[in-house]
Amino acid sequence: DQQVKQNSPSLSVQEGRISILNCDYTNSMFDYFLWYKKYPAEGPTFLISISSIKDKNEDGRFTVFLNKSAKHLSLHIVPSQPGDSAVYFCAASGGTYKYIFGTGTRLKVLA
């Protein structure tokens, strides 16, 4: 039951360029979305969130876009830096206490 999907397992981007990570969901009850970054052998680190009443949220180099009709969200990182290389997870919840995580996208920023 893949309610949250990240269809790109990996992505390589040149330093300074934009990284776009995508996430699709199937459950229309989801109304709150989070993006996390994860380094090997560490816990996920919260990056940015968006609720369904908005279609965009921005925090520094990170912007999350939400398209409710398409059940799609994306994380934009600009400019990308080598330190951004990590696995990125999107997570969604809807009126319950649990978050459903996507499978993750491994981002590699090339210097």
Add this chain to the structure above:
Amino acid sequence: EPEVTQTPSHQVTQMGQEVILRCVPISNHLYFYWYRQILGQKVEFLVSFYNNEISEKSEIFDDQFSVERPDGSNFTLKIRSTKLEDSAMYFCASAIAGTGELFFGEGSRLTVL
């Protein structure tokens, strides 16, 4: 900056043994969670805990699993009789509210032999 702490960082155990993983959530948080990640797979929800009781649990969280908040600061996950397939990273998380940012600990790696 306050953080979620977990112990042990790594535990190796024999199949059938009991394991307790410990977590100290952020002090003013009210909602507590356990997630796990089997190597190379996605982060999976196990259980959420609020007001001293389980709020929600996944199908993974069967009778072999239990959670407890014994003393108002610690939040523990017990696996009664470990199986090989329980080998994973177990992450504790806490949140101020039922929705909103989850803050994760560094994880406890469990290896079942």
